[in-house]
Amino acid sequence: MNVMLIFLAAVAAIIIWWLSGQRLTSKPWLETGSVQLPAHDDTGRQLSPVPAVKLGLFVFLGVVGALFSLAVSAYFMRMASADWWGMPVPRLLWINTAALALSSLALQWARREAQHGRMESLRPALVTGLALAVFFLIGQIQAWRELTAAGYVLTDNPANSFFYMLTGLHGLHILGGLAVLAHTTLRAFSAKVQPDRLQLSVDLSAIYSHFMLAVWLLLFALFAGWANDFVDLCRTLLN
Amino acid sequence: MVEIPSGSIPSAEVEDVELYHPHSWWTKYVFSQDAKIIAVQYSVTAISIGMVALVLSWLMRIQLAFPGALSFIDADHYYQFITMHGMIMVIYLLTALFLGGFGNYLIPLMVGARDMVFPYANMLSYWIYLLAVLILVAGFFAPGGPTGAGWTLYPPQSVLSGTPGGKDWGILLMLSSLIVFIIGFTMGGLNYVVTVLQGRARGMTLMRMPLTVWGIFTATVMALLAFPALFVACVMMMFDRVLGTSFFMPAIVEMGEQLKHGGGSPILFQHLFWFFGHPEVYIVALPAFGIVSDLISTHARKNIFGYRMMVWAIVIIGALSFVVWAHHMYVSGMNPAFGFFFATTTLIIAVPTAIKVYNWVLTLWRGDIHLTLPMLFALAFIVTFVNGGLTGLFLGNVVVDVPLSDTMFVVAHFHMVMGVAPILVIFGAIYHWYPKVTGRMLNETLGQIHFWITFLGTYAIFFPMHYLGLLGVPRRYFEMGETAFVPPSAHTLNVFITVMALIVGAAQIVFLFNLVWSLFRGREAGGNPWRATTLEWQTPQTPPAHGNWGKELPVVYRWAYDYSVPGAAEDFIPQNVPASGGVTREVPA
Numbered sequence: 082m083n084v085m086l087i088f089l090a091a092v093a094a095i096i097i098w099w100l101s102g103q104r105l106t107s108k109p110w111l112e113t114g115s116v117q118l119p120a121h122d123d124t125g126r127q128l129s130p131v132p133a134v135k136l137g138l139f140v141f142l143g144v145v146g147a148l149f150s151l152a153v154s155a156y157f158m159r160m161a162s163a164d165w166w167g168m169p170v171p172r173l174l175w176i177n178t179a180a181l182a183l184s185s186l187a188l189q190w191a192r193r194e195a196q197h198g199r200m201e202s203l204r205p206a207l208v209t210g211l212a213l214a215v216f217f218l219i220g221q222i223q224a225w226r227e228l229t230a231a232g233y234v235l236t237d238n239p240a241n242s243f244f245y246m247l248t249g250l251h252g253l254h255i256l257g258g259l260a261v262l263a264h265t266t267l268r269a270f271s272a273k274v275q276p277d278r279l280q281l282s283v284d285l286s287a288i289y290s291h292f293m294l295a296v297w298l299l300l301f302a303l304f305a306g307w308a309n310d311f312v313d314l315c316r317t318l319l320n
Numbered sequence: 321m322v323e324i325p326s327g328s329i330p331s332a333e334v335e336d337v338e339l340y341h342p343h344s345w346w347t348k349y350v351f352s353q354d355a356k357i358i359a360v361q362y363s364v365t366a367i368s369i370g371m372v373a374l375v376l377s378w379l380m381r382i383q384l385a386f387p388g389a390l391s392f393i394d395a396d397h398y399y400q401f402i403t404m405h406g407m408i409m410v411i412y413l414l415t416a417l418f419l420g421g422f423g424n425y426l427i428p429l430m431v432g433a434r435d436m437v438f439p440y441a442n443m444l445s446y447w448i449y450l451l452a453v454l455i456l457v458a459g460f461f462a463p464g465g466p467t468g469a470g471w472t473l474y475p476p477q478s479v480l481s482g483t484p485g486g487k488d489w490g491i492l493l494m495l496s497s498l499i500v501f502i503i504g505f506t507m508g509g510l511n512y513v514v515t516v517l518q519g520r521a522r523g524m525t526l527m528r529m530p531l532t533v534w535g536i537f538t539a540t541v542m543a544l545l546a547f548p549a550l551f552v553a554c555v556m557m558m559f560d561r562v563l564g565t566s567f568f569m570p571a572i573v574e575m576g577e578q579l580k581h582g583g584g585s586p587i588l589f590q591h592l593f594w595f596f597g598h599p600e601v602y603i604v605a606l607p608a609f610g611i612v613s614d615l616i617s618t619h620a621r622k623n624i625f626g627y628r629m630m631v632w633a634i635v636i637i638g639a640l641s642f643v644v645w646a647h648h649m650y651v652s653g654m655n656p657a658f659g660f661f662f663a664t665t666t667l668i669i670a671v672p673t674a675i676k677v678y679n680w681v682l683t684l685w686r687g688d689i690h691l692t693l694p695m696l697f698a699l700a701f702i703v704t705f706v707n708g709g710l711t712g713l714f715l716g717n718v719v720v721d722v723p724l725s726d727t728m729f730v731v732a733h734f735h736m737v738m739g740v741a742p743i744l745v746i747f748g749a750i751y752h753w754y755p756k757v758t759g760r761m762l763n764e765t766l767g768q769i770h771f772w773i774t775f776l777g778t779y780a781i782f783f784p785m786h787y788l789g790l791l792g793v794p795r796r797y798f799e800m801g802e803t804a805f806v807p808p809s810a811h812t813l814n815v816f817i818t819v820m821a822l823i824v825g826a827a828q829i830v831f832l833f834n835l836v837w838s839l840f841r842g843r844e845a846g847g848n849p850w851r852a853t854t855l856e857w858q859t860p861q862t863p864p865a866h867g868n869w870g871k872e873l874p875v876v877y878r879w880a881y882d883y884s885v886p887g888a889a890e891d892f893i894p895q896n897v898p899a900s901g902g903v904t905r906e907v908p909a
Contacts, residue, residue: 082591085549089642092545100635109527109627109879114899116523116875130518133437137514140544144506148548151595155552155588159567164583235563239583242565246555 084157088150092143138285142292145254149296152250156243156303157312168240170305171227177220178301181255184213185294188262188287195283198276200269207266207283210290214259221252247300255293262286353439354866355424358446360757362420365446366413369453371832373408374825376401385811385818387799395798396484399468402796404459406471407494410600411501412453414742418607419505419543420449422749423512423536425757429856430533432521432874432896434867436511445511448504455497464488470796472597475568475589479561481575491561495554502547502554512540521855523876527631528895530854530880531624534631535610538638539603545642546599553592560584590652594645601738602641606634608745609676612698614880615748616680618852619695620687621891623881626679633672640669650718651725659718666716670709677706688884688891692850693767697748700775701741708737711786726796729789732782740778747774747831754835755849759862760842766834770827777824784813851892854880858894 159165191206225245235245265282268274302311352358380401383393393401424442428435436442459466467485469478473494481487485494516529516537529537556567560581568589569581617624624630646654646662680702689695711733715721724730747770754762792805800806800814848857860870874896882893888900 082595085595086643089545093639096541103526105527105631106628107525107527109525110623110881113878113882116877117525133514133518136517137438137510140510140513141506144510144544144548147545148551151549151552151592155556155567155592158588158591159585162583162585164566235559236565236580239566242559242567246559246565250555 082154082158084154085147085150088146092147132281134281134285135288138288142289145292145296148250149247149300152243152247153299153303156247159239159243160309162239165239167306168228168233168238168244168304170301171224173220173224173227174301174304177217177224178297180213180220181217181294181297184210184217185287185290187213188283188290191283192287195276195280200276203276203279203283204266204269207262207269210286211259211262211266214255214262214290218252218255218259221248224248244304247303251293251297251300254296258286258289258293261289348866351443353435353443355428355436355439355442356757356864356866358442359421359424361446362416362424362449365450365453366417366421367832369408369457370413370417371828372457373405373413374828376405376408378822378825380405381818381821383798384800385815396465396468398798399470399796400466400484400490403468403470403473403494404456404466408456409739410471410604411498412456414604414738414746415505415543415600416449417746418604418742419512419536419540420446420508422532422607422611422753423508423540425753426532426856427512427515427536428519429756429859429864429868430530430854431516431519431524432855432869432876433515433519434869434873437514437519438507438511441507442511445504445508448500448507452497452501452504455493455500459485459490459493459497462489462493464490467491467494469494472590472593473557474593475557475560475584475586476570476572476581479557479569480572492558495558495561498550498554499558502551505543505547509540509544512536513544521874521876524855524895527628528876528879530610531613531627531630531634532607532610532854534634535606535608535613538634539606542599542606542638542641543603546596546603549592549596553589553596556592557589587649587652587654590649591645594648595642597648598645599641601734602637604738604742606638608701608742609634611749612701612745613676613680613683614854615694615698615745615752616683617881617883618752618850619692619698620684620689621883622683622687623883624679625682625685626675627879627881629675630679633675636672637669640665640672644669647716647721650721656718663716663718667713670713670716673709677702677709692751693762693764693771694748694752694850696771696775697744697751700771701744701748704736704744704778705741708733708735708741712737724789726794727789728785728793728795731795732785732789735782735785740782744775747771750835752850753856754838755845755862756856756859757863758839758842759845760838761845761849762838762842763834766830766837770831770834773827773830774824777820777827780820781817781824784817788813848894851890853882853892853894855895858896 187206187210191203191210194203194206225248228241228244233241233244235242261282265279265286268282269279347353349357352361379390379393380398382390383398424436427433456466462485464485465488467473467478467483467490469483469486469491473491477483477486478491479486483491485491516533520529556565559565560567560569564580566581566584568586569579569584570586571582572579613624613630644662644665646658647666650659650662680698711729715724715730715733751762751767754760788810791807791810793800793810800811845862847859847862850857855874855876856864858874859868876895877898878893878895880895882888882895884891885893
């Protein structure tokens, strides 16, 4: 459960940082009558609060993070048993990783175009991001087929089982993100929608995509066995 | 800081109130996006499924006291009843009712919002919850019946043929139902968290929030982090059962046949399960703590003692509850050094909890206690919770826990602390907020009958169980038979417990009757029958209309506990009343 505890520590740090700005030591019974004004920036303009959907997304990412941390914790705990042997990482995964990274990059580009309200370049950016993410998913399925064909079936070994389960869970999350992204892309192509209306949606898709990329990179490191080297290194350092 | 008269404070922006007028009956009462309707839907569903679990407990008790009296109860059925009773009560009743029911109703009203921030997701959350309940109930009608693995669903037994439902539909339906529940809960949970963060009315700082909101908010954050553990465990067990993987399944011989599984770790499941399971106790307890604080303060006409300490205690309990999970696993064969660590954290958690109990008692001290029904239930809660909590200190110690493991003592402990205690709060809360939900008071006489039978009756049930546990009477046994170590007196006590359980169960019919009868015949309540300070009692209409506040959102000028303020005309000052003299300070954010 170490991975999960590290994740929880990170969440706790964020919560403590946030709580520390909330005047938890104030004495509300002495503060009758005061009303907090909305936050202002230096020039006196009212700051708009973080949009609720964005905050909702961050909380959701916390939940997804917990999910994968727990799955990875289980991976490490199961790994300790004797019947575990690693599985090879198909070359295709490297291509998939590149596709997912480029997809994330394209969405970052889209985010910038949306901020500047440039509709013409926003559309190709969104389509690129969408297409690359679809490519990633197809690539993952292809990787499954290659592995199965090579005899690395689900039930053979816990490493295989974890590989299929974790890539499956990750793929489902990507699929969910794709549905939202596809909706945004369709809206970008309808003539009526103004770029500033799209800005938030593109923003959210980009953040989600970056997060899922980060999760994938960690999972990939796990499958490739680097994580084990890292754990060994930590052990050596501790001893 | 500027001093200006309160009248000139611009109230928060007036939103498009038209948004909140659904036009058809279906969108108003069935597929409603109004958090208040969703709350009622959650509550009705949770209480209905809870009644099923209550009947199951009757059947179990009858079997224990009068073995063979009901011929249809065999060992398999008994285990199925145990499992479904536990799972329904913990997850589908308590979690759903506290967070889905009270969370939905109270959060927007108490923080001065018009609704949850994502009403559509909120509606989906309820329908997905209902789907989860239906999948769960489907287990009763599936071939082989529901799973009988115990509510902890420990593998490998839960997916083997010796356990009812293990090789049939039962375990699959249970796992699917949990997965669906967690998906639905996540949608609702995001709503509760973001609404507290973003939807608060002007002036409603975190430290002015009623403790109810603090409790539900913290519990929701915990649930969002803890439920994924159950989710992962369910998915992995599903893989083991359906696809033949060996995440949890060791090499095993079943009915003389070597199964294909091998090398899996049942302990891994226990870690995942209890990583969810222990926070779950506090997911149920923290909303109860919050609600009971508000009930006590309101009905003792006195500000809550140590408000800041109460808030900190809630947050600290929430944090600590994530590092105590393995105290459920002392006998699992894990490293004994872990036991020491987890025993220590378990005992530490008693400190903030005890602070809360002291503060409740000190709030009552010299208060103007009105023994209304909500107050009676709140008092009953304190006593019950202290009792259940103290036996928790016993069980938190490894050396005491090991001999008591799997005895009736454990059953008595967790029923006191997370069964009866939160349920008492739920009853108190329903008596307290029913007038706001329906506009009518619940009948006082029926309520008194309900309270006294429930309170004294549950003690009659669970107190003797501690004694049975100390005698060594094991839990989970379908029938004691002629066991050498169980004396005949234990059987007599079992009969007594069963009779009391039947009476307490029947008393709940009085409560349900009261709910329905008062809906039509109850005394008109008016807007603020308890003369309470919090915002939900200050709505322009009762029951509040969709959108809660009419044209203008409330502005909050004070904390939630201005009861019996010296020199004030009345013994309560609502949160949206400006400071006397009309002077309002504006503080920069």
